[in-house]
Amino acid sequence: MLEITDLRADIDGKPILDGLTLTVGAGEVHAIMGPNGAGKSTLGYVLAGRAGYEVTGGSVTLGGVDLLALDAHERAAAGLFLGLQYPVEIPGVSNLTFLRTALNAQRRARGEAEASGAEFMRLARAEAEGFGLSLDMLKRPVNVGFSGGEKKRNEMVQMAVLGPRVAVLDETDSGLDIDALRVVADGINRGRSPARATLLITHYQRLLDYVVPDRVHVLVAGRIVRSGGPELARELEASGYALDQAA
């Protein structure tokens, strides 16, 4: 579903991704772990098409579509979702407006019928409740005044409403209380189907106790240096990244 081949990217002429190769198949969940500054968030931004990240080599396809040829908003319509490590506050724009505008923009781009007001509200209400946010919170401006954990839940609500084919979740588990972690993990597990590939960027084994990944990758200095099964995450928790960084 998501195929990244020898991806290279610069920020301000400085190489951050240095030949990264990774394939996540339909229905699979992969985890990416790695030291601070390794390039994990950069990978998410490059996939999502954020300005300021220059791709200098390699390719990325989503369901066979050349992702790098598309603008950021077109990538979303093609089925990519990036849950941000630091969700952005948007004063003056309500979550509901934001989400409905996004959903319908994606549907229009795909040639699908837009969601009616009633259909959208049913969907938003159900998903908000599923992730422990009230409808009242969705009426407030995007992430403004939300706690760290509430912002992460809100990312999950957005993911659930938008229904992406590829979800990249950048430290969505950081800042969550124990109950919220379960709720978010359940949400990820619910989305686990042949229609979706999921890439979890995380620092903690905790999340992977609930969402058992098919594969775990270690990202160091802009490339994948080691991959393994779920046991690799536990091993890293014990030993750290020293070996991988020395290599």
Added chain:
Amino acid sequence: MTALPTRRDEAWRYSDLAAVERAWPLAPAATLAIGPGEHATRTIVQDGGNATAVDALDVTIAAGGSLTLHILAMGGDFGRVAVDVTLGDGARFDLGGVILGRGDAVREIVTTVRHAAPNATSRQVIRTVVDDRATGSYLGKVAVARHAQKSDAVQSIKALLLARGATANAKPELEIFADDVKCAHGATVGELDANALFYLASRGIAPAEAKALLTEAFITDALAGAPELAERAIAWLRA
């Protein structure tokens, strides 16, 4: 005003003086008197075509009275709205003003708020959005008389530049002769938030729509309570 203003006249420093000269002589200021304990709302909208538009309004608000004024300045190659308000004891003045400009338009809101008696309150919220080479200016003088204790005046001024060549001027000015007063002002000039634009794009919202959403959000503070004006402003922004 009997003589043509010059650049040295503080209240005209950002004006298009050539346009003023062509429109000379200007019509005298309209007047509005709010009686004791009376509450009024007014709007001033400039949305004409090519002409010069100059509106001036002199207001007195008697003790305990209030005026809520909304200004939408989005017309005229040169557009100017000048408001002079004198507040009585315990009176209140609320202003929500929006300046919108594109092309080469020069538009301004110029206010003088005189706290002439104690206990009066004034609130001014001004939002400016300028694109292309347009100029949007706000000059706001708050004058608190010697005996006008417990005066409470706030000016919130924000401008959004949608293009490199656009200009926004913000000039709040305080002239305070009383000692027991609360006067605050904040002025910011900025561009659309790149992080917010990316966030919207990452959810599938195209750049033009994202820009429109953020710009509309930017002006809402000033036009809360004036939905009709907000609608007109949004129509302009999306045109």
